[in-house]
Structures are given as C-alpha cells and as structure tokens.
Amino acid sequence: MRHGVVILPERRWSRAREQWVLAERLGFDHAWTYDQLMWRWLRDEPWFACVPTLAAAAAVTSRITLGTMVATPTYRHPVTLAKEVMSLEDVAGGRFVCGLGAGAGGLDDRVVDPTERTPRQRADRFAEFVEALDRLLTERTASYAGEHYAFEDVPVNPGCLTRPRVPFAIAATGPRGMRLAARRADTWVTAGPPGRFDALPYEKALPDIARQLDELDAACEATGRDPGTLNRLLLTGAMVGGVLDSVESYRDAVGRFGELGVTDLVVHWPRASFPYQGDPRVLEAVAEEVLLPPREAASGTGPAPVRPGGGPGGEGEGR
Template identity: 90%
Template structure:
C-alpha cells in the first residue's frame, strides 16, 4: 500500500510551504491538491491555484510525488493544460501524476461556462479531453479533431521527462469512465460511493468499494488490459470517513482496503474546522507508527509505483 495526502490550497505560500515539506518528511508517497476555482463549502474562504502551488511544492521537496486532484474540462483546455503539466513535471523532476476527472457541475461550471450539460455530455467531453491530453503529452506535434476539441499541429517540446508521458490518474465510477481509465490511466481513482453528501464510516463503505473494483476489472477485460497493471487509489474523507480518527483506524483501513485491492490510500490534511476537521497530531502519529517504519523509496521509484506499470 502507498500512502498519500491532499493539502487544500487555502493558505498563503509562506504558511503552506511548511505543510508540503512536512508531508515529505512524514513519509507520504504522494501529495495532492484540488484543481478548482472555488470549492463547495469554502467558496468564500482563501483559495489558491493548483498548478502554481504544485510548482512551488516541487521546488521545496525532492522525493514525494505530486498530483492534481483532479483537473477537469470545466475550465481547462487540453492544449494549455498540456503545456502547464509538461512544465510542472519538469520542475518536479518527473515526480508528478496528472489526476483527471469529468467534473460534476457546480460553481466552477457556472462561472466559466453556464451551459447546462447532462452527465452523458460531460462524459463525452471528458473522453475527448483525456484522449487529446494524452496525444499532446506524447507529442512532439499533435492534432485532434473531435466534437469538443479541434486543434492542429500543436508542438509540445521537449515533452515530459517520464516517457511516454506523465502518468494519468483518472477518477471514474461509471462503466464508461472506468473503460476510459482502463484504456488511458496508470491509476484509477475513486472517492467512494457516488451520489452521497456525507461520509460513511470506512467499514460500511467496504462493500461499495468492492463492487467498484469488480466493475473496474470488467472494464479492463473489455479493453484487453491486465487489471494488475492498473493502480487503484481511494480518496477518503468526503464519502469514506473515519480513516484518520486514530492510528488504529488508519492501520485497520489500510489492511481492509488493501485486501480488496486498493493500492493507494489518500487522506486529507486535518483542518481545524469542517470540512476534514481533525487533529494533525493523529497524522503525525500515523507517520511515526505506520509510514516511517517502511523502507523509503526514491522519487523515481515512487513515481514508477504510482504510475501503475504501464498501459
């Protein structure tokens, strides 16, 4: 099992810097931040941009893998995003995973593009978004003609340090999204049972996660992919709760989800208030008793592990 943490981009860098450095010091394999303009309950609170935050984090760390959780077509275009990701991956020395998701509608959508889209339309756009981004990042000169995106002869030079490109982590819970993840992703991402607005205790979420993993195996079979080559990341805290209540609950969750086939477990850095309210001392105790006793990987090894072994 590999271990990750989400750090919300809510603090000025003079303060946030300490969190990113500490995440590496505590032994986490990867650290993520959200790529949104505004975010749910915190829309009126301080909120900084994802890519500059990760670039700054890359400059003050040396081992930990960094990632977007998750970039979406909501206000991203594949061409401009590909250029940013190539640059970010270069700054990080290859320690980067591109988390991608379809977007579920909401504040960012209404601000940037008020067009109402059905789930199917968002899925159509997301499929093109991922395919176009893959083509751009594997370059060196790319063209794409689709319903949502149309670009010709776009150079991306010098390309990613990681070949053929930086790894993708695709969030998906439906059959179509899972097939897309099976085709294009190095890691599949789930936050738990979709359609909920509160967190289930992690032990009660186990059956839902098990069913998702079964459907993911089916999606891999449908596209001719060995399921063992696709990592499975569970993002806890919003829909799956209780993982970071104590060292014992964390260790228990790691064991239970690991038995199901989850390869990467991600928690949120504890905050003083809702959402993700918790005690940072528990995070530090988890590091001391669970993470740091493990052999530490280099940045290159952690990146290869997170990438999932090829597509």
C-alpha cells in the same frame, strides 16, 4: 499500500510551504491538491490556484510525488493543460501525476461555462479531453479533431521527462469512465459511493468499494488490459470517513481496503474546522507508526520515491 495526502490550497505560501515539506518528511508517497477555482464548502474562504501551488511544492521537495486532484474540462483546455503538465513535471524532476476527472457541475461551471450538460455529454467531453491530452503529451507535434476539441500541429516541446508521458490518474465510477481509465490511466481514482457528501464510516463503505473494484476489473477485461497493471486509489474524507480518527483506525482501514485491492490510500490534511476536521497530531502519529519503518522514523529519513503507476522513479504503465 502507498499513502497519500491532500493539502487544500487555502493558505498563503509562507504557511503552506511548511505543510508540503512536512508531508514529504512524514513519509507520504504522494501529495495532492484540488484543481478548482473555488470549492463548495469554502467558497468564501481563501483558495489559491492548483498549478502554481504544485510548482512551488515541487521546488521545495525532492522525493514525494505531486498531483492534481483532479483537473477537469470545466475550465481546462487540453492544449494549455498539456503545457502546464509538462512544465510542472519538469520542475518536479518527474515526480508528477496528472489527476483527471469529468467534473460534476457546481460553482466553477456556473462561473466559467454555465452550459447545462447531461451526464452523457460530460462523459463524451471527458473522453475527448483525455484522448487529446494523451496525444499532446506523447507526440512532439499533435493534432486532434473531435466534437469538443480540435487543434492542429501543436508543439509540446521538449515533452515529458517520463516516457511516453506523465502518468494519468483518472477518477471514474461509471462503466464508461472505468473503461477510459483502463485504456489510458496508470491509476484509477475513487472517492467512494458517488453522489454522497456525508461520509460513511469506512467499514460501511467497504461493500461499495468492493463492487467498484469488481466493475473496474470487468472494464479492464473489456479493454484487454491486465487488471493487475492498474493501480487503485481511494480518496477518503468526503464520502469515506473515519480513516484518520486514530492510528488504529488508519491501520485497520489500510488492512481492510488493501485486502480488497486498493493500492493507494489518500487522506486529507486535518483542518481545525469542517470539512476534514481533525487533529494533525494523528497524522504525525500515523507517519511514525505506519508509514515509516522504525529506523527511518528515528532518523527522520523517508522511503525511496514511489510513483502511482510505477516503481521508484520509474515509468508508469498507462498504455
């Protein structure tokens, strides 16, 4: 099991820097932040941009993998996103995962593009978004012609450090999205039962996650992919709760979800108030007792870098 943490982009960098550095020192394998203009429960609170935050985090860390959770077509275009992804991965020395999702509507949509779209239309647009981004990041000069995106002879030089491109982590809960993840992703992402924003205790979420994992296996088989080559990341906190209540609950959740086939467990950095309210001391205790082997915990060193989708510093398996 690999372990990750989401750090909300809500603090000025003079304070946020400490969180990103500490996430690495605590031994987390990967750290993420949300790629949104504003966020449902914190609309009137401070909220900084994803890409500059990750670039700054890359500059002050050396081991931990960083990622977007998740970039969507809501206000991203494949061409400009490709340039930003290439640049972020370069600053991070290859320690970057591009998290992608279709978007579910909300504040960002109403501000940037208030067009009403059906779930099918969102899925159509997202499929093109992923395919176009894949092409841009794997070809030195890329062209694409679709219903939602079209571009010709766009150079993305010098390209990604990771070949053939940075790993993709695709969030999907429906069959079509899962098939897209099976075709293009190194890691599949779920936050639990879709459409919920009242977190179920993680024990009660187990059947839903098990069902999703079975559906993901079927999607892999339908696309001719070995299911064992696709990592499975569970983002907890919003729909799956209780994981970070204590060291014991975290260890129990790791065991239960690991038995189901989850390869990466991600929690949110505890906040003083809703949402993701919790005690940061629990996070530090989890690091000491679960994440780091005893000798490493005592010495303050961490494990070798592990990227979702590959081994230590290695290439992903998204093709």
